[in-house]
Amino acid sequence: MTAAARTYWLTEPCRIRREDNSIRIERPDQTPIRIPITDIRDLVAFDHVDVNTSVVSLLNRHDITVHLLDHYGNYAGSFTPHEGMSSALALRRQVEVTSDTHLRLTAARDIVATTAANVKWALDTDLLDAPLKRLTEDLPTAGDSNALMGIEGNFRRSSWEVLDTMLPPWLRLNGRTRRPPSNAGNAFISYVNTIVYARMLTALRCTPLHPAIGFLHADTDRRRNTLALDLAEPFKPLFAERLLRRAAAQKTLRQSDFESDVARASLSKGGRKKVAEMLRAELASTVYHRSLKRKVSYEELIHLEALKIVRLCLEGTSYKPFRPWW
Amino acid sequence: MTEETDNGIGGVHIKYLLHCPRQLWLYSRGYRPEQNNSSVAFGEALDATTYTRRRDIDLGEAKIDWVTTGAVVHETKSSRTPSPQHEAQVRHYCLLLARLGVNIARGVVHYPLVRRTTEVAWDAFARAEAEKTEQAAKDVIAADQPAPRLPRSRCRGCSYRDYCWGDL
Ligand code: SF4
Numbered sequence: 001m002t003a004a005a006r007t008y009w010l011t012e013p014c015r016i017r018r019e020d021n022s023i024r025i026e027r028p029d030q031t032p033i034r035i036p037i038t039d040i041r042d043l044v045a046f047d048h049v050d051v052n053t054s055v056v057s058l059l060n061r062h063d064i065t066v067h068l069l070d071h072y073g074n075y076a077g078s079f080t081p082h083e084g085m086s087s088a089l090a091l092r093r094q095v096e097v098t099s100d101t102h103l104r105l106t107a108a109r110d111i112v113a114t115t116a117a118n119v120k121w122a123l124d125t126d127l128l129d130a131p132l133k134r135l136t137e138d139l140p141t142a143g144d145s146n147a148l149m150g151i152e153g154n155f156r157r158s159s160w161e162v163l164d165t166m167l168p169p170w171l172r173l174n175g176r177t178r179r180p181p182s183n184a185g186n187a188f189i190s191y192v193n194t195i196v197y198a199r200m201l202t203a204l205r206c207t208p209l210h211p212a213i214g215f216l217h218a219d220t221d222r223r224r225n226t227l228a229l230d231l232a233e234p235f236k237p238l239f240a241e242r243l244l245r246r247a248a249a250q251k252t253l254r255q256s257d258f259e260s261d262v263a264r265a266s267l268s269k270g271g272r273k274k275v276a277e278m279l280r281a282e283l284a285s286t287v288y289h290r291s292l293k294r295k296v297s298y299e300e301l302i303h304l305e306a307l308k309i310v311r312l313c314l315e316g317t318s319y320k321p322f323r324p325w326w
Numbered sequence: 327m328t329e330e331t332d333n334g335i336g337g338v339h340i341k342y343l344l345h346c347p348r349q350l351w352l353y354s355r356g357y358r359p360e361q362n363n364s365s366v367a368f369g370e371a372l373d374a375t376t377y378t379r380r381r382d383i384d385l386g387e388a389k390i391d392w393v394t395t396g397a398v399v400h401e402t403k404s405s406r407t408p409s410p411q412h413e414a415q416v417r418h419y420c421l422l423l424a425r426l427g428v429n430i431a432r433g434v435v436h437y438p439l440v441r442r443t444t445e446v447a448w449d450a451f452a453r454a455e456a457e458k459t460e461q462a463a464k465d466v467i468a469a470d471q472p473a474p475r476l477p478r479s480r481c482r483g484c485s486y487r488d489y490c491w492g493d494l
Contacts, residue, residue, distance in 0.1 A: 087356020208356040292491050304492040311489065314355050315472060325494065 005041035007202075007283075009276040012269060015050040016043075018058050037062050042202045044195065045069065046272045051079075065205060067198040072180040072266045073191030075198070075224070080205075090208035093313040098213050098227075105148075107312075107319050108216035108230070109139050112152045114321035115233045119159045121324055122237040123166070123245065131158035145216055163241055167248045170255055180264040185244065187258060187265040191275055192240040193232075199283070199299065200232040201225055203306040209313065231305050234321045238298070243278055252278070287326045335463045340418045343463045344411040349486050350463060351472035359485045390423070396431030399423065399446075403437055408444045414459055416446045421456040424448075 008025075015026040019034060026032045037058055043066045051066075059066065060081040070076040098104055116135050120128040135155045142148045156176065164172040164185075173185040181187040204211040204227060214226030216233070247253040257271030267275060286295040296304070305322050312319045342350035391398040401416045416433035424430050433446035446452070466473065475481070475490050484490075 090356045206359070208358075289492075289494070291494050292487070300488075304488060307489050307492055310357055311493070314352065314357065317493075320493075 005039055007041050007199075007280075008035065008043050009280065010043060010045045010049060011047065011272040011276050013048040016055050017052065018054040021058070023055060023058065037064075040064050042067065042198075044198055044276075046191075046267075046276065047269075063205070065202055067201070069191065069194055072178075072264070073187060073194050074179055075194045078198075078201070087208035090310065090313055091210055091213075094209055094213050094309075097313055098215055104215050105142075105144070108145060108148055109142065110319065111216050111230055111233050111321050112148050113139055114323055115237065116152070116155050116159075117323060118234050119155075119237040119241060122241040123159065123162055125162060127162045127165075128159060131155050148216065159241075163244070166245050171244070171248055171253065180266070182263050183265050184253075184255070184258040184260060187267060188244055188247075188253070188275070189240045191267060191272075192243060192279065193236050195279055196236050196239050196302075197228055197232045199302050200235070200306070201228040203303040204228055204231070206303065207306050207310050209306070209309055227309070231309065231321075234323070235302060235305070238324065239279065239282060243282060247278065287324075290325075335418070335460050337415050337418060339463050339467075340415050340459060341411060343459070343466060344414055346476050346480070346484065346486075347466045347473035348475060348490070349484065350466050351469065352486060352489065354467040357486075357489065359489060390428075393431070396429045397423065398431050399433040399448075401433065401435050403435060404439060406437065406440050408435065408437060408442065413444065413446045414456075417448070417452055417456040418459065420446075420448045421453065421460065424453070 010025065012027050014028075017024045017026065021037050022034045023037060023040070024032045024034050040062070042064055045066060045068050049066070049068070056079065059079065063081045065081065066079040068076040068078055113136065116132055120132055132155065135151055138151045138154075139148070142151055160173050160176055164174065167173075167185060171185045171188075172183070173189070174183065176189070177183075177186050178190055181190045201211055204225075209227065211225035211228045214228075214230040217224070217226040217229045252274065253271070257268055257274055258265050259268050283299040284297050286297045287301075288294075289296045301322060308317075308319050311317045338353070339350055342353055389400045389402075391400060399416055399419050401412065401419070403412050405412070412435045413433075416435055420430045420433050430448045432448045435444040435446065437443065478491070481487050481490065
């Protein structure tokens with residue numbers, strides 16, 4: 001997206017108030033920040049926010065989503081304006097496409113296969129060659145989403161183990177845990193994955209698609225928008241695994257960036273700032289796009305991914321999930 | 327029914343048809359990318375491109391002068407180069423107004439940046455032209471598949487580029 005509007009990351013508890021056509025963000029012990037409403041694409045809140053009706057109506061009028069993360073980096077929910085872009089025709093096609101078992105499973109398989117390939121790319125190792133081969137062999141036999149998720153789970157377990165060999169002991173995952181994440185590494189992954197999901201949700205909101213009608217994840221996944229979850233999958237390793245490896249190698253993260261308890265961990269205030277900063281820089285970094293013939297940021301790649309589904313729905317073109325080409 | 331199946335053709339439809347039929351097809355399907363010309367914030371762009379609003383604005387923009395013998399439809403363009411597309415758009419407004427029973431004299435396109443105006447005749451021939459263009463727009467919208475992409479060089483400045491060219 002090339003509009004002037006930006007994503008604002010709220011890493012501290014704050015109060016959001018309206019002031020004419022700006023919002024004023026008040027943080028404890030600091031001078032408030034004012035942002036013109038037209039400069040905002042969306043808000044990501046890592047910590048408690050306090051809003052009132054007049055802010056909500058201003059955000060709604062300008063179609064701005066507020067993504068809310070809970071203390072452990074899980075998606076807690078969002079304030080989502082009414083659907084300004086939706087179109088009955090596109091929606092009808094989306095429902096048709098995703099309820100066609102064959103189309104749905106094909107897309108779901110492609111998402112799983114691509115995500116696994118992207119994990120290997122992110123970890124940049126041949127230790128995952130064998131698990132990837134097994135996944136590729138098993139996929140055609142999977143007859144439904146549950147079977148697919150099972151195959152993906154097997155691959156993922158191998159990938160966490162490989163990732164652990166690249167991390168200092170205190171940052172290791174020792175198996176993936178969520179709600180709450182059991183240790184620092186898991187907390188990091190949870191936060192980053194949630195942000196990637198939130199980016200995809202925002203991208204989908206710029207299309208006529210409905211973010212809750214998808215391919216792979218179960219429709220019954222409460223509170224979650226399955227299409228956004230599906231499309232976020234191939235991007236997650238690009239951010240979560242890759243940034244965790246990088247943060248370990250460059251020693252960007254320290255134990256003090258986390259608040260760890262016996263069986264639960266979350267980012268500290270300083271840690272949230274660091275992660276927001278890493279993500280912001282990563283989303284803004286660019287690669288050359290051969291067919292658009294220009295540089296595109298990772299954020300735009302997420303946006304282009306959403307457009308692929310618009311194309312699938314409107315024109316019936318096949319969907320090829322995102323793979324890094326550089 | 328829905329906005330898309332309502333076959334009312336407005337000024338934007340004619341403009342898109344003449345620029346690129348593919349663009350009209352996509353627009354009619356409800357895909358309206360954010361206008362990426364900088365200062366326009368997304369929310370505003372969204373508001374302004376909403377079909378019904380836009381149609382009002384288009385008719386509103388084609389300001390009308392009344393004299394006793396008939397109405398003159400004026401349209402102002404910020405472009406520097408007069409183009410047949412602009413004339414076709416004005417003819418379309420004339421057609422819509424004529425159908426409402428307005429007695430149209432002629433149309434004028436204004437180009438304030440280059441201090442020029444272009445006269446658009448309104449007669450039986452012009453009306454037939456306008457009807458042909460309107461029918462062409464309806465045909466494009468009714469097709470199952472969009473028209474192929476234009477040659478790349480003609481896509482410059484089009485807000486649908488990410489959609490049309492974004493697949494590797
Ligand atoms: S990008 Fe090119 S092909 Fe696509 S709608 Fe615009 S002008 Fe037409």
